[in-house]
Every structure is written in structure tokens, then in C-alpha cells.
Amino acid sequence: MHPLDWTILLLTLxxxxxxxxxxxxxxxxxQSYLQGDRDLPWWTIGLSVMATQASAITxxxxxxxxYNDGMRFLQFYxxxxxAMVVLxxxxxxxxxxxxxxxxxxxxxxxFDLRARSLTAILFLIQRGLAAGLxxxxxxxxxxELMGWSLDITILVMGIxxxxxxxxxxxxxxxxxxxxxxxxxxxGMVVAVIIIVFRIPSDIGFNGAMDIAGQLGKLKVxxxxxxxxxxxxxxxxxxxxxxxxxxxxxxDQSQVQRYLSGKSLAESRMGLLFNGIxxxxxxxxxxxxxxxxxxxxxxxxxxxxxxxxxxxxLEASQYxxxxxxxxxxxxxxxxxxxxxxxxxLAATRNNDETLRDTARAQVQRLQKSAAGxxxxxxxxxxxxxxxxxxxxxxxxxxxxxxxxMPLGMIGLLLAIIFSAAxxxxxxxxxxxxxxxxxxxxxxxxxxxxxxxxxxxxxxxxTVLWGALALFFAYTASLFENLIQAVNIxxxxxxxxxxxxxxxxxxxxxxxxxxxFYAALIAExxxxxxFYLSGNVAxxxxxxxxxxxxxxxxxxxxxxxxxxxxxxxxxxxxxxYNIFGCLLVMGIAWVLEKAKPERMG
Amino acid sequence: MSVQNTPVEDxxxxxxxxxxxxxxxxxxxxxxIIAALYLFTKVHS
Numbered sequence: 242m243h244p245l246d247w248t249i250l251l252l253t254l255x256x257x258x259x260x261x262x263x264x265x266x267x268x269x270x271x272q273s274y275l276q277g278d279r280d281l282p283w284w285t286i287g288l289s290v291m292a293t294q295a296s297a298i299t300x301x302x303x304x305x306x307x308y309n310d311g312m313r314f315l316q317f318y319x320x321x322x323x324a325m326v327v328l329x330x331x332x333x334x335x336x337x338x339x340x341x342x343x344x345x346x347x348x349x350x351x352f353d354l355r356a357r358s359l360t361a362i363l364f365l366i367q368r369g370l371a372a373g374l375x376x377x378x379x380x381x382x383x384x385e386l387m388g389w390s391l392d393i394t395i396l397v398m399g400i401x402x403x404x405x406x407x408x409x410x411x412x413x414x415x416x417x418x419x420x421x422x423x424x425x426x427x428g429m430v431v432a433v434i435i436i437v438f439r440i441p442s443d444i445g446f447n448g449a450m451d452i453a454g455q456l457g458k459l460k461v462x463x464x465x466x467x468x469x470x471x472x473x474x475x476x477x478x479x480x481x482x483x484x485x486x487x488x489x490x491x492d493q494s495q496v497q498r499y500l501s502g503k504s505l506a507e508s509r510m511g512l513l514f515n516g517i518x519x520x521x522x523x524x525x526x527x528x529x530x531x532x533x534x535x536x537x538x539x540x541x542x543x544x545x546x547x548x549x550x551x552x553x554l555e556a557s558q559y560x561x562x563x564x565x566x567x568x569x570x571x572x573x574x575x576x577x578x579x580x581x582x583x584x585l586a587a588t589r590n591n592d593e594t595l596r597d598t599a600r601a602q603v604q605r606l607q608k609s610a611a612g613x614x615x616x617x618x619x620x621x622x623x624x625x626x627x628x629x630x631x632x633x634x635x636x637x638x639x640x641x642x643x644x645m646p647l648g649m650i651g652l653l654l655a656i657i658f659s660a661a662x663x664x665x666x667x668x669x670x671x672x673x674x675x676x677x678x679x680x681x682x683x684x685x686x687x688x689x690x691x692x693x694x695x696x697x698x699x700x701x702t703v704l705w706g707a708l709a710l711f712f713a714y715t716a717s718l719f720e721n722l723i724q725a726v727n728i729x730x731x732x733x734x735x736x737x738x739x740x741x742x743x744x745x746x747x748x749x750x751x752x753x754x755x756f757y758a759a760l761i762a763e764x765x766x767x768x769x770f771y772l773s774g775n776v777a778x779x780x781x782x783x784x785x786x787x788x789x790x791x792x793x794x795x796x797x798x799x800x801x802x803x804x805x806x807x808x809x810x811x812x813x814x815x816y817n818i819f820g821c822l823l824v825m826g827i828a829w830v831l832e833k834a835k836p837e838r839m840g
Numbered sequence: 841m842s843v844q845n846t847p848v849e850d851x852x853x854x855x856x857x858x859x860x861x862x863x864x865x866x867x868x869x870x871x872x873i874i875a876a877l878y879l880f881t882k883v884h885s
Contacts, residue, residue, distance in 0.1 A: 315877070319870075319874060322866055322867065322869075322870040323867065323870070325866070326863045326866055326867060329859070329863065330859070330863065450884060451884075453884070454883075454884030454885060457885070459880065459881065459884035459885065460881050460884075460885055461877045461878075461880055461881045462874065462877050462878045462880075462881045464878075474874070504851055505851065506851030506852070506853060506854075509853070509859065510853065510854070513862065513863075513866050516866050516870070517866060517869060520870070520873055521873070524877075
């Protein structure tokens, strides 16, 4: 990397972190450490909420996802503005009225201690796992850039963010996020403009849109409903609303952000700001991936985007095979480029027959290219059968390193690091706050002086940082990072949201019923997730049983096979809604069966 | 740590006059954005 890029990268990161540490140098009570001084205006809250959600994964994975799969992922965010309005109307006034540190404190007031503790523990499990992924994602960038091992890079990344979160607590998180998010937004706009100018001048922006549209990359809204289609307008609006209600209303990493506002009105405005700008921001990030896709129709992309895998391949006994595959890939690329130009010319001339013929040829050549990429993946796996061959997360990074002008590489890497640190610091701060407020100070070590709890908060931040590092070492097991984060969230958010829904809207149900209902619902959701990954295996066993048993038992097995297939095909976004409805339904039944005397 | 009720000063929003109007504005804007994206999909497919 050029010295100018290094200067921009290091100056941006160090100045933001130094500012955060300096600004919070007088933090000396547990309240200011865990809750901030409750003096933030709405724009800081809004940007802080956005920065917490937009991790480095957002900037690494999302453009790659658009490159491969088009823009339909945007529908995932369609429920977010609805969730913001619901939370502003119902949850925020309640949190402010009760003057809580964490969302889970409210549950003890409404139900009892075990409901509060269970919800806090569910949050700690899912957020602790996700924090590992948010450290892992930018570590891929740095390890590739520096030539360091991934393990060392994860360690260096984590220690830096742990340092400034331990130093300034939740306020350090907010004041750094304001600047980090500003850099992120400005940088992404500049990046999109530069990518547009990188597209060949005879194609232009309109041509790029025509090509992407013809190849199905601009299909944002899909109105066809299907349980196993992850991204359509219905899963986005219905299941997505539940996911975001849970994430913003019951996930302490977000609740802590807006509870730092100087008034209820400022917090509400911050969330509504997020509701208005989130979808356009995600559109811009996905659109960057589409433009990179068009760019690579006229500039040969690497046959495999993960450079580390390619270097390993070139140095192996399979290097000749790799070179042959690369040469075939070159030929396919040249043919595809010609076909794309023909398709565009036909589109411009309104020659539908030629356009359709050319498009079919482009699609055939895309399949050939994908076939060659699959063969390269197989070669990589021959060298190391545990190698990660999924390279979606490397697409945008590879483009930045190869084609961005001097200075922009540094700025874009600063975006990725800013995003990583902003979300990780929120997570660590929230994990420490929940551990201290809902577990440690509430049940384990009571009635100590404030100094003790301030020190405990700092130590718990370090502990959660260390656990996040541990989880980061296992993150390479996931195929696509952004999906992995959302899947982990969806496994737990349904039950958490169900507990809050019962608290808000089912006033006659007590703590015992909601506690057992949440345990049962969580078990069901985890079972559904297990089934989704093991449909073939389980149905194989059931089919064996069916063939060796009585007619009645065989019919039962056949029905079970159908059910396993149906449940296993349900997309993870729906777990949020199922988990939530299960808690509400089971709690209602339990309360009816054995009513609890409400105090 | 005791949870205490705190009187909440429910400030008016800086724009739109009331929170309900502001919520309606955010939701209508969202509907307009989805409609625009639907048109975008139709035009480019």
C-alpha cells in the first residue's frame, strides 16, 4: 500500500480514537461509564445507532452479495422503519419512565427476576457470538493487506477496540461513532462516484444500468411469497419487522445507544432518523456491488477473489492445472465481454430478438465461468480440505485494492475499520453493562461501593473482549459473514422479543408462564435450525424406519418426513416471528392452565 | 441498583407538530420508497 494511503488510514483511525479517549477522560462513576451522561443530541444518537448496526461486515459482505445475487437483499431492511415507529411509540417512553440502564431491568419490574435474568443471558449468548464475527471480518482485510497470519491480526484488532471501550465506556462509544459514521457515509458516496467513472466511457452509467438490469441484478422487490426464499417483500416487511423490533428494542447494544439521549424526544428523533436513512444507505452499498459487477464485465476479474488461496494454489503441485483453468477463464471472459456489448447495443437499438439471444449467450457464459470457478475451488480444497472457498466477502476488497485511486484505498480501509470498531465497541459496552447491571450487581455481588462496580464494568469489558476474540478464531466456519450474523441473531431474537411483547401487550400473564414459554420457544427455534441443516440425514433415517416397520408406523414416518422437510425449508428470518409467537402462545396457555397470582 | 420511576418530559418533536404526525410521515415516506424501488425493479427487468 502507498505511504499516502497508510497516512490517511492511520491518521483517520488514531485521531477518532484519541478524540474519544480524550473526550471521556473524566469518566469516574459506574453510571457515567455504563449510561453516559445522558446528554447526546438526536443526530449523534441516530448516527450512533446506524454505526452500531453497520459493522465492517456490512461493507465487506454486502457489495459482494449484490455482485453475486443482485439487490434483493435490500428487502431485508424493509421492516426497519416500521420497527422504529413502534419502538418510539411504545418502548422508549417506558424505558425513560423507569430510568433503566438496560432493557432487561424493565422485565423484573413487569415479571420477576428470573424473566429478567433469562432474557439477559439469551442476549449475552447471541451478542457475545456476534461480537466475534464483527472482529473477524476486518481482520480478513488487514491480514491480506499486511501479509500477517489471520490469528495475529484478530488479536491486534481486538486489543485496540477493547482498549478504547474499557477507557471511556458507553460515552466513548457514542462520541467515536459520530465521527466514524460521518467518515463511512462520505467515503461510500465518494467510492460510488469513483466506481461510476471507472466504467468504460462508451458504456456509461445508463449502459451499466441496462446491463445490470438485463442480467437480473436490479431486481430489488420480489413480490412472490415463499417460506424458503430468504429475501422477498413479505419476509422483509413481516419477519424483518419482528427482527428489528427485537434488535432495536431488546438488544442492549442498541438500547444503550438511544438511552444516552438527553431527552425522550432526542432519542425518538435519533431512531426515526435511522428509520428514514437506513434503507437508502443500504441501497447505496448494494449499488456499489452492482457497479463493481458491471465494471468486471469489461475488466477481467480474478477467477478466485481470495488472494491468499490463489497464492497457495500457485505455489502448489496444482499450479499447472490452475494456469490452464485461468486461461480458459480468460477465453470465456473475452467471449462474454463481446456478448455483453452486443446485448447492450441491441437494447439501445430496441432490437429485442438480438438482445434476448445475446442475453442468453451471456448467461451461458456466466455459467461456464462459474463452472471454472468451481473447478478452482476444488483445486483449493485438494490442497487444504478445510480451506474457505466462498469468496463473496473478498469481491469489494479486491476491487478497492486493485482499482481505487491513490488515497481512496486508505479512506476505504478507514471506513472498514471504523465500522468494525464502532459496532464492536457498542457490543462490548452492552455486554459489560448487561453483565454488571443484570447479573453481577443484581444477584452476585450486591451493595458494594461505586468504585467497585466501575472497576467490575471495566474488567467485564476486557473479559467479553477476550471471549469475542475466541469466537473470532472460529468465525471462518461460516460461509457468508453477514448472513452468519443475522442467523445468530434470528436464533435468539424471537424468544427475547416474545418476552417483551408479553410484557407490553399481555398484561395478565405473569413471570412463571413467560419464563417457561421462553425456554420452550428457544428450544423449538434451535430444533428448527438444526433440522434445516440436517433434512437429508434425518429423513434418510426416517425412511429407513418406514421401510422396516408396520403400516401405521410407516405412515407416521412419512408424515414426519414431510414435516421435517417443511420445517427445514423455513428461512431463518421467520425464526424471529415463530419464536415470538411461540412465547406469546405458550405463555397464554400456561397462564390459563395455572394462573399466577399477580402482585 | 433500584429501578425508579422518573417523570418523563414528553417534548414535542422539532417538526410536524406531534409525534403521531411524524410517525405517519416516516411510514408514508417508507411506502413511497418501496413503491419507487418496485418501479425501479419493473423498469430494469
